[in-house]
Amino acid sequence: MINGVINIYKEKGFTSHDVVAKLRGIVGQKKIGHTGTLDPDAEGVLPVCLGRATKLCDMLTDKDKTYEAVLLFGKTTDTQDISGTVLEEKDTSLLTVEKIEECIRAYIGEYEQVPPMYSALKVNGKKLYELAREGKEVERKARKVQIYDIQIKKIEIPRVTMEVTCSKGTYIRTLCHDIGRDLGTGACMEELLRTRVSRFDFKDSLRLSEIEALKKAGKLMEIVMPVDQMFSDLRALSVDSAHAPLAYNGNPLKARFLHEKTETLPNMEAQESDHQDVPKDGIRVRIYDEDGRFIGIYCYHEKRKEYKLEKMFLDQEELRG
Structure with a gap:
């Protein structure tokens, strides 16, 4: 079984689930999961976890992300993107570059965002997009999201190209919708490209066809990031053989059971504050092993003077092997 993460470039027309299904066929294993849904019309970075790395899925979903989006003023749609049904069209002739820039920059920081009806969020056990397709609209609670930065790349009214770095749970199409609402013209998202998820960058991502070619050439493992490399910024310790069974069973470990591990991971960027004889709490x-x-x-x-398990990645099958 392959264990690790592949940085996939999700193309337009594929759902995130499509990518997982196709990758299962390419690599020949079932245990695969993706790290955060991209809409079918969106493109870009989709880290996919294989084998034991599926335990990383929720951790990567929580990471900050960067997108490049094209906002289109003058159209409001039911899905908040250009693929939806147009609900309203308005004149954009009174928009100015100054007004647009001021409105967009006001969104940098924390803001309350109401999730769109066409989303995979669940209400009473049913996905919102399923209710939307039935013609139903339900009340959604606003959620706090964080917009860390917005770089305006180009303004050619009625379009704006912008780069958005944001927290998990942020809907870029809703951000576009809200900006259009504030400026009185309405707006929807015309294009979306996810350029970064955590350490995974757009320039390093591979299309499914490229991954399939590497598999046929016997070079697939060259693009699989090992699970532990995902944590290369953390100090690496080895547990002595006498106390390894404690670790295998997820038990706490006293500091005296551990010693510095010789680091072999590429791009090691350990924090100096972590390399201390006396570890800090947290x-x-x-x-x-x-x-x-x-x-x-x-x-x-610190209170118990021990290390406690946060996430286990070794399984019993590997120990038996």
């Missing part, structure tokens, strides 16, 4: 580390197998992520608890 410090997270990677734990390995003396055979170099990655066990999991542990967090130091």
